[in-house]
Amino acid sequence: MTEFTFIRPDALWLLIVVALYMLWRLTGSKRQPSNSQLIAPHLATQVLSQGQQKRAPSHVLSTLLMALMVVAIAGPSFSKKEVPVYQSKMARVLVMDMSRSMYSTDIAPSRLQQARYKALDMVDLFTEGETALVAYANDAYTISPLTSDSQTLTNLIPSLSPDIMPGQGSNVLAGLTQAQELLSQAGYARGDVILLSDGIDADEEADVRDWLASHDYRLHIYAIGTAEGAPINLPDGGFLKDQYGQIVIPTTDFSPLQRLAQAGNGKLLRYQASAANLSVLQSTEQQQQELQQDNKQTLWRIDAGIYLTLLIVPLMLWLMGRRALVLCAFMVLLPQPKAYAAQWQSWFNNEQQNALSAYQNEAYDQASQTENPLIAGAAKYQQQDYRGALDAFASDNSAQGLYNQGNALAQLGQLDEAIERYQQALEKNPELESAARNKALVEQMRQQQQQESQQGNNEQDSSQNKQQTEQDNDNQQQGEQQQSQQGQQQSAAQRNDANNNDPQNSAQENDESSGQQPTESESKQSDSEQSQQQQQRQNGEQQQGDKAQSAEQQQQAQQMQQQQGDQQGPEQQLAAQASELTPEERERAQQLNQLLRKIPDDPEILLRNKMQLESRKRQRYRRLPQGVEKSW
Structure with missing residues (x-):
């Protein structure tokens, strides 16, 4: 639902003046003397009625004109617009x-x-x-x-x-x-x-x-x-x-x-x-x-009163009648000077204000031409000209300027340099939360890139290792097959020699020839058993490696949980202990916690300890105070 309001509601009090004007015109017309005695009766009805008809619309239109002008001055607003917040530098x-x-x-x-x-x-x-x-x-x-x-x-x-x-x-x-x-x-x-x-x-x-x-x-x-x-x-x-x-x-x-x-x-x-x-x-x-742009934005109401001029100007010309035509003709006949774009802005605003208004109107080309490095860099940044934005921000060595340089470097993919700029900005202004937040995001991006590169290298190494193992297995199987074939050929040669030397043992030859077939099947079975054993051995090694990795991950998770438990705040530790306490002990602990909260925070002790620690550091590094000293 659109929220309607007036930006300057006090101007609506002028409507009282408009109402008084209307009453004055109405009562004044009634008090005017009658002219019927001076005009013939057959003409009086026509003349006087036409005159009243001419005056009545003029009263209403003039009142309506003033009412519209008052409403326009009050500034009716139907919507809001986000604009950057500027703070004093x-x-x-x-x-x-x-x-x-x-x-x-x-x-x-x-x-x-x-x-x-x-x-x-x-x-x-x-x-x-x-x-x-x-x-x-x-x-x-x-x-x-x-x-x-x-x-x-x-x-x-x-x-x-x-x-x-x-x-x-x-x-x-x-x-x-x-x-x-x-x-x-x-x-x-x-x-x-x-x-x-x-x-x-x-x-x-x-x-x-x-x-x-x-x-x-x-x-x-x-x-x-x-x-x-x-x-x-x-x-x-x-x-x-x-x-x-x-x-x-x-x-x-x-x-x-x-x-x-x-x-x-x-x-x-x-x-x-x-x-x-x-x-x-x-x-x-x-x-x-001096003004510098803040990281925040605010909602600014849009004044819609200017749109009422579309009704005010024609109504004003209508009331002026022929005089409006004469005025328009006179304005047309006047010599017109040369017009320059946006020249009127320089009459009331300086160069930085004009550039700022151009930036707010999204005229980034015009805003980038300013000598202000903040506005020029922001305009180039919006145009995705991150290199130009970095060059513009380079002249600003403040915490905000270093923060802007870090943003431009991050967009250019130079993550290490961006982190360095964020760190420099935080050293100059430790309370710049946006720099700390962006620094953490860029560090995560860099870590993800490193992890992705490491995973890619590991995948390449694993694929190469798999190819090498497959080649070794193939070579090993080929060697075993060659050895088995050579053994079979030697045994066949020996049997042939035996048959040639002793032809009488034909029964034995048949038995030996029939016994050759089992030896070939046994060799094939031995080869398959060896390959299966190798695969089982590899699977066992992989399972052992997976178990070792899972054990390491479990140990790391336990260590992280222990660290998180050590880093828990005192309130969480008290809550954990309270679950183990009896109801009476829990009530006493709550009373003690309430009493501790009532104790006011006194920074005097913290300031004393801080300055004493700083004094010791200066004495250690022999940073002696300058100037004249006295005991009081």
Whole structure:
């Protein structure tokens, strides 16, 4: 059943205006003074009736015309069309300061708490693109890679604190370097780095300037702190003291922060209780907004209001009467400029938008002429020009570009190279599920091809072995027949010699001649018995080989079942154990499972262990943190 609806239903309120217009025309015609006194009686009936007949259709047609125009504006829709979804190609990294100076209480309740709140506000603000999270103290660690899932970041941010960091310090340069690695690995040549910190040392300002000069990333700084400062209130009680026993009071110097933000083409935002100043970050991102095609599609309603113009235009011309003919003649006599196909599109759209509309209209030849490698490659891919699509996608080294290259290579039959491209795409964006899914499919295809080739080789080898065995058997049978014939000839010769030497033994000759026939039949039987024994021996060997193969297959199946049993999750193991438990023990197990589910998931322990493991690896490979370090 077709679902009918209006795309812009609010426009239907204009029908009230149309109804009021109709009432006004009807009441106005009744209030007009009668002209019967000025016209002769025999002419009044003819003139006035004809005039009313002429005016009545005009009222109805004008009302109908306005009603049709209102319905067309409301956008009636009878069907839907699948169109690709486009998402914003923007990336940003939140770099949060986790030094112990964030425990300072000059901003209630603490700088750390307010930094968490502002980071959550930023995550809610960034509805498009991808966002990553980095925390730094004496070294920087990735809390979350680039992702479009804001819920993941919302769950991780409240768990950040200086206590879970492997070491203490404030190494801003390490945090910026870690952010740069995340952006470059994901294929973003440009992006935003948002630093949430309470200050930068003067000695580290030069290092940060050098980093900004060597990278094309924009740096925004959100300063959380005051110039007066406050003591560092440690979680275990007391205040942080320096080596001389003096209470440490960290202050925020906004001058180096302002200079670094200007050098990074960004903004310096000071702490505010409200989130009003965060809109500056969103406006600057929209200036660099780019669109990339997503793997999803959505249903878009088709506006059928344009078809109502087939009724509106003739009705309008009918109401205009002779004036419509004059207007049409005037338009025909006007000089017409040269018309160029699709010239009007360039007045309102850029080249990429025109190519996109051509791709959506399945004009792949026109769409493939664009300079955008994504649209051009997609158009050539739809035309089954996979080599041309691969050449177009080759200039895009992002995760999406590598994924598209893998698809083109898979269509060309280059499965190994396609798997390599999928792997590179997953390294840059581990959350690209389509790349992982296509990689698994291509690996299965390659495995099937290998199995088919191996089966073909095995069939050729088996056929050759069968031919050789048949030839050996034939040769062996021919040799045995020749030997039996030679033996028979020798025995016949001996008997002839005996008959010639002893002619008196005629009875014996008859007996010997009669005994030759059994020897020939016995030789034939011995030959058939030997051939049967050989066939039985071969059949026995084949049966033994089949038994050995079936035994190996059974052993492999048992091993697979054991592995699957070992890989079963805890819920399946509990279910298996529950079948062997008594009803009371089963009830206790269910209660325990319910209690375990009520325990909230706290990622703090996982983050601490993850960063400690990463710190050990860096120490093992002697990856020392860069920049200036301090104990707080």
